[in-house]
Amino acid sequence: MLAKAIVHYAPVDGEMVYKIKDVEVPDPGDNELLVEMIATGICHTDIFLASAPEGPRAKYPKILGHEGIGWVRKVGRNVTSAHEGDCVALTVANCKECRFCTSGHPTACKVFNSLNLECPPGFTSTSEAGDKESIGGYYFGQSSFASWSNVLESSAINISHLITKDEDFSILAPLGCGFQTGAGSITNLGGVTAEDEVVITGLGGVGLSGLMAAKRLNCKTIIAVDRVPSRLELAKSLGATHLINTLESDYKTEVLRITEGSGPTVAMDTTGVISLMQDSIEVLSRLGTMVLVGVPPPGAELSFEYFSFLSTGKKIVAGLEGDAVPWTFIPEMIKWYRDGEFPIDRLVKTYPAYDFGKAIADMNSGETVKPVLIWGNTSMR
Structure with missing residues (x-):
């Protein structure tokens, strides 16, 4: 599968370096979903980690993004929470097995860093000379700065039963991190x-x-x-x-x-x-x-x-x-929004994904509260 992605490289003089380019996405693993992204919010955490000097805990190149929402296009054989065609909101990954995850505190997961921040190989790209480049993925279990991405099942919240055909899905993307x-x-x-x-x-x-x-x-x-x-x-x-x-x-x-x-x-x-x-x-x-x-x-x-x-x-x-349990808290926030008690639409401004640089500039200047990148397919199908 060929996708467009915002690929981050090692920063120069503390400034992030990125290219928007074609990347190749493999078939999903047994516990993964292949998601076609509708939209993804930009969080200050993305900027912070994209500006970190290269080292053992900051490897490049990689694809960031952790406030995604999209359509499930394929599922691994062990996945049970969603099916092809479902809409999923994406959030932080967790192991579902440690004492923190099983006691209602999944965002304190014992292996949070390894699941969310290490960015193991998840994509590849091919140079004009035909050389293969390995690119880190699975950032926060999702790497939603790619138009298609393999997502860990623990990061995907099935919200198909909560959406309507005329929904503006871009508004819901930041529920997975910033608004949560x-x-x-x-x-x-x-x-x-x-x-x-x-x-x-x-x-x-x-x-x-x-x-x-x-x-x-x-x-x-x-x-x-x-x-x-x-x-x-x-x-x-x-x-x-x-x-x-x-x-x-x-x-x-x-x-x-x-x-x-x-x-x-x-x-x-x-x-x-x-x-x-x-x-x-x-x-x-x-x-x-x-x-x-x-x-x-x-x-x-x-x-x-x-x-x-x-x-x-x-x-x-x-x-x-916020020590939230995403699979219950995200649906709850959607209900608040629908009931007029949580007007998140007043915080969101959308940008085409290729306008990533402008979205970052507008967020840093204070002009935009929550920039959301649109990957293209925002209608139910």
């Missing part, structure tokens, strides 16, 4: 209820989906924090009760003013900015929960004054994908 992470971090890791006062720092796709989840739970106070005015206005329209622009106001002073000195009961950071994370811990209320989601630079350390932390009963929690 934001909503799950609020509902699962934060344990948010209507009585909570929540502050969310960073209003990208993860932060805004977390904000929408908090709004759905009728939180009495939702404080949205960013430095991009358009993101703050969007947050207000999605349910934020208060806004803080960190370029114009002191973050800690404003949070304490809004919460009348008590501090937020739940703080979720999506920025990965250490100073902001430490400020959030400092202003957190007694018995409050700090939810860490953002990814700081490698080697970054977070510190706090131990006794004051201990004496106030504060908690710090972290987890991948």
Whole structure:
């Protein structure tokens, strides 16, 4: 099978290097599905890992992408969760056997790194001279930056029973990571209820989906924090009760003013900015929960004054994908969207796959919240 793909090569001076080219996709293995991609979201994790220096844990060339949605075109002989012609939303891979997977925490899978990040050979390409090049695949079990890809069964969530013929499938693609992470971090890791006062720092796709989840739970106070005015206005329209622009106001002073000195009961950071994370811990209320989601630079350390932390009963929690169980949480989010409680369509902007560079630029500039690449076949057939 011949496919188009965005193939990443070793970065140069910290900048990612990629080519859009033809690649060859083999038949699926026994526990794999051959998926024709409809669309795939772009996540900051893709950019981060595509910019990592080549080494034992970062091998090139490889095909990234981990927010895919598509049609099943062929299945391996052991696959039972989907059949040819089904529509699947793609998410992180898991082993389904370790104690974390079997106890309802598949995103904490014991072999998460090897299943999702190692990118073993999954594609090949042929040069004009006829030489074969091996290309890493199976990124997050899917490598959805290819128009066709073999996907691990554990990464595929069958949503055929949840879709309609006139569905805009591109909107649903980011449910597999970004939107799941934001909503799950609020509902699962934060344990948010209507009585909570929540502050969310960073209003990208993860932060805004977390904000929408908090709004759905009728939180009495939702404080949205960013430095991009358009993101703050969007947050207000999605349910934020208060806004803080960190370029114009002191973050800690404003949070304490809004919460009348008590501090937020739940703080979720999506920025990965250490100073902001430490400020959030400092202003957190007694018995409050700090939810860490953002990814700081490698080697970054977070510190706090131990006794004051201990004496106030504060908690710090972290987890991948909002500690969600994707095969139940993704269908649940689709229902929220259908019911008008989770307007993810307001975050998505689509781009043809060949406009990958523009999509990245628009995301980095703040013009686009969640870019989604379209591979072409968006209609049911």
